Every structure is written in structure tokens, then in C-alpha cells.
Amino acid sequence: MNLAAIGVPGLIIILVIILILFGPRKLPEVGSAVGKTLAEFKKSAKDIMDDDDEPKKIEAQKVEPKEQVK
Secondary structure (H helix, E strand, O other): OOHHHOHHHHHHHHHHHHHHHHHHHHHHHHHHHHHHHHHHHHHHHHHHHHHHHHHHHHHHHOOOOOOOOO
16 A cells, blocks of 8 residues: 555544544654654664765775875
């Protein structure tokens, strides 16, 4: 199932169900936890992507320096 196919009505239904399950007092806590989880996921994904670029950076540093002009 493609998440993009949910659409606005589907998101509204999901939010109403979450509101019923957790109540209005817990909703900010749930939102904060989801936000922190997504931020950590993005950070981890960025770290993984940076690790893949590491050999390219090392290779670029191995290029011989140009001769200095006196």
C-alpha cells in the first residue's frame, strides 16, 4: 500500500482515531514523541549516507597538490 494514496480524508480519519484512543491530554506527548522519532531517523539516515560518501572524500584528498609559485 502506498502511503501517498491515503489522501487528506484518510489522514483526517487517522487523526480522529488517534484523538479518540489517546485523548486530548496525551495528544501533545504523542506528537512530540513522533517528532523526536522522525528527527532521529533523519539523522541516522544522513549518517549512513555520509558513510557512503567517505571513500569519495578520501579519494579527493589523495589528489596531488599543485606546485607552489614563488
